[in-house]
Amino acid sequence: MTTTPAPLPEPAALTAVDLLRTSLENFGRRDQQIARYFIDHAEEVPFLSAGEIAETLEVSGAAITRFAQRVGFEGYPHLQRVIRQDLRATLGMKQPGGQDSVVARFWASERANLDTLQDIPEARLLAFARAIAAAKQVWVVGARSSYGISLVAETILASFRPWVRAYSTDLLLSRPEQLLEITSDDVVVVFTLRRYSRATTRMVRAMHAQGVQVLLITDQGASPLGKIAHQCLQLPTQGTDVLASLAPFISVSTLLASLVAKELEGGHLKQAEALNAEFGVYEY
Template structure:
């Protein structure tokens, strides 16, 4: 029995030549809902949507919950688990697929080959993030908190290390004391406790799938020490989100063997922008100083 990742490796193998026929609506939905962590109730929702797409795509969350026999929060959790910011975003995607399946309906644009389909999925994640940014209040408020925390701790373990390193690298240009934690266990606990003792107030934690158990433990240690936690992840609900003070949930690309992070990357840049806006004078002074050092030691090639 192959693991979920092995199955993805087989399903996402890159093929050459012209794109084949467009996948059927049911096949598109099965791909969309192909998540190994779906609970039995969530699988019921997925099965209902696949079997009754042309009707279900236009139901309200209340009506869908009643048809399936689950609660409204269960539908919301399902939308989050399959990579959407909420039920409205999932319904938009379902309607696009359903309209392409109806007689005389607009055909969905040819998805092309597997690599193009992966890009299409990331475009969808970015569109969902754009809708979330319609109200930038949470991003701006969190940016102020991160900017004011000295030191500021950035936590990312296992697959999430890359996002944490990117954020920490950029944040050091505008913040005087950024501490990066990329090892779990007692090493992470020591770093978090020392950060709190030094006056830190916030931790920015990254948790991408597959979610590491040690990340949850580290977040609990941070909260226990009195640190606030801002979490960047792909799930709006679950044990990690329950522990965080603020959660930014955005989809990851899951069409290929390994996930891609277009939307989390943009979210990182947005939080960095919010930090610069929170203290523009400090930001400008630090950037000016860095440019002087970079010129002096010729860090970069000339354009």
């Protein structure tokens, strides 16, 4: 009796960037230059036009189009779309793995994140806090899980200064008339992390166009808002197999609130606490 061997599993499909990487040595000099840009800046490509890439590389826009066609795509938009799809697949929520060391890995990654946060220069944090303290209004925005962080940041900051409001960019996008309330004296504190919300990108760009100062708090990827942000903090998000860590965002929000309180010398907090006592907000 003979048995038929089980078929070998098919290899996982290569991403567009993998294909470029494996073919790199076969390209000419200019194509190697363009390919390396796509490999090194894959997370930025979904937000860049062919013209912007061409300007960076000091080549023509047609050179980018011809390169995309030579490597098997209809043109740059097709290559861009495939890279975007690849990123969505790799940056999406992962399925949980084995449970034997989840707890140990979780605490190890949280400690690593906190250690990395200590490397943020104090001057950068102070500049963030001073911009928040000096603003007429503080808009705190995010989408999905980032909106949850925005709500926490609003709660903390509102204890120390007036006119702090958290907004879901998904809801703002459905009510764009709220942009009429923005002035150039305001700041918007933006929380965003991969996968970057299209609503957040679109709404914050609209705010920026109205002159608001953009303070971006993001992960260590390539946020599409990085180019327009007046100030940016990139935080580590090393987490479990399933989720990125949100703890660094809460820690930094708390630290910024402490720095804002110091800048404003606590006057608003004293008034707020007096009102809490008058209305019996707390049991004790």
